[in-house]
Amino acid sequence: MRVSALADLHARDRDDAKRLADLLADAARDADVVLLCGDLTDHGRPAQAEALLEAVHGVDAPVVAVLGNHDHEGGCAPEVARILRSGGVHLLDRGGAVEIGGVGFAGAKGFAGGFGRNAVRAFGEDALKAFVTESVVEAQALRAALKGLGTRAKVALTHYSPVLETVATEPVEIHSFLGSSRLGQALDEGGATVAFHGHAHHGAPEGRTDGGVPVYNVSLPVLHRLGRGHLALDV
Ligand SMILES: [Fe+2]
Ligand SMILES: [Fe+2]
DSSP states (O other): OOOOEEEEEOOOOOHHHHHHHHHHHHHHOSSSEEEEOOOSSOOOOHHHHHHHHHHHHHOOOEEEOOGGGGGGTOOOOOHHHHHHHHHHOEOOOOOOEEEEEEEEEEEEOOOOBBBBBGSSOSSSSHHHHHHHHHHHHHHHHHHHHHHHHSSSEEEEEEBBSSSSSGTTTSSGGGGGGGGBHHHHHHHHHHHEEEEEEEOOOTTTTTTEOOTTTTTEOOOOHHHHHHOOEEEEEOO
16 A cells, blocks of 8 residues: 655645645545645634645545644634544544554654653643643553554554654754654554654654654655655555
């Protein structure tokens, strides 16, 4: 199976539909399944989800997606998710999974938290503990979704990065807000074959978890710098 992946579409309004339709049509032409790794909308407004859905309707391939932080900005992420699902998008939220053509897909938005020895620890104030808990819960959900798949290949989608490598070219001050190595552990323990993420617009295109799972940052600005509108891979 061939998949095309991209992220950070940041759909703005109906006038944006042509740009989105072209992006998605190109991605679908190259693959059997299209993967969208979050920040589907610019501010998480239902009208922006409708604009994206209009573009999805022209796509002749299954679309699997996770939400990003921007999709939560408007305070109506459940409505955004409902709209996308109503149009047939396989939206994998907080550890959802779907099997298509014998390949398993598991997804979670993920969350911030940082990497390795410099990861934020649950210590001190309740607000900080809540921040870390969100990171842990998202990683646990991804791990469980991957473990629940019995397929030969397990493809993981997140919005936040599971590895430092793909955010290393971003300002060091924001690394902790771009992902969490807890997600990387989840990929290793859940037996992921390959993982895709977005969010790090100024990040690097590829990395690997400690366990050797290949990780691709498919944020559109990163892809555009490589002269691409999506990344197509065999899984
Ligand atoms: Fe983004
Ligand atoms: Fe983002």
